[in-house]
Amino acid sequence: NAGVTQTPKFRVLKTGQSMTLLCAQDMNHEYMYWYRQDPGMGLRLIHYSVGEGTTAKGEVPDGYNVSRLKKQNFLLGLESAAPSQTSVYFCASIPADSGNTIYFGEGSWLTVV
Amino acid sequence: ILNVEQSPQSLHVQEGDSTNFTCSFPSSNFYALHWYRWETAKSPEALFVMTLNGDEKKKGRISATLNTKEGYSYLYIKGSQPEDSATYLCAFFRLTGGGNKLTFGTGTQLKVEL
Numbered sequence: 001n002a003g004v005t006q007t008p009k010f011r012v013l014k015t016g017q018s019m020t021l022l023c024a025q026d027m028n029h030e031y032m033y034w035y036r037q038d039p040g041m042g043l044r045l046i047h048y049s050v051g052e053g054t055t056a057k058g059e060v061p062d063g064y065n066v067s068r069l070k071k072q073n074f075l076l077g078l079e080s081a082a083p084s085q086t087s088v089y090f091c092a093s094i095p096a097d098s099g100n101t102i103y104f105g106e107g108s109w110l111t112v113v
Numbered sequence: 114i115l116n117v118e119q120s121p122q123s124l125h126v127q128e129g130d131s132t133n134f135t136c137s138f139p140s141s142n143f144y145a146l147h148w149y150r151w152e153t154a155k156s157p158e159a160l161f162v163m164t165l166n167g168d169e170k171k172k173g174r175i176s177a178t179l180n181t182k183e184g185y186s187y188l189y190i191k192g193s194q195p196e197d198s199a200t201y202l203c204a205f206f207r208l209t210g211g212g213n214k215l216t217f218g219t220g221t222q223l224k225v226e227l
Binding site: 031033035040041042043044045048058059088090092094101102104105106107 | 119147149154155156157159162200202204206214215216217218219220
């Protein structure tokens with residue numbers, strides 16, 4: 001997983017609090033993704049970005065916002081956290097040629113109480 | 114929303130058994146199909162990246178095939194071992210003018226018992 005760093009790795013939030021997860025990659029990848037992983041549901045796409053300054057909604061975007069002001073960073077924001085957002089969040093990046101391997105961060109464990 | 118389906122959802126086998134799983138995906142605008150091995154609380158581990166119809170890849174006891182025309186890929190494990198217990202995910206990458214998404218299936222959870 002060299003090259004993709006997620007911060008923070010663990011966080012406990014109270015309902016209604018806000019926070020931002022940072023995904024940083026140093027491989028000059030164009031595409032970056034935020035997923036959430038819940039038991040029995042695999043990885044579900046929240047938002048993604050195909051380049052600096054562009055973002056798009058995935059399967060489960062509600063309650064989240066993202067920004068990609070710099071190519072190497074993809075931020076995932078929770079404006080008003082809800083218990084349903086308790087999950088493990090994974091960031092991934094990939095170069096434009098998707099024949100290459102997807103690079104994942106190590107995950108961020110978020111609990112909303 | 115693209116549908117990437119994996120079956121079965123879960124599988125219990127005995128040590129030494131051979132097994133296989135299926136990943137189904139839309140056959141249009143295909144670009145690449147990835148297979149990952151994923152253990153809980155860890156990042157997914159790459160197994161294969163497949164791009165051409167008819168591709169066959171092998172890594173030790175694990176192999177995979179790809180049929181892009183009919184939209185499926187099979188993952189095979191020969192002589193399953195307890196350390197093979199994990200969730201196996203496939204991911205479909207499709208290039209379209211409307212945006213490029215990497216969509217994961219929900220995974221097949223494999224449990225190998227002694």
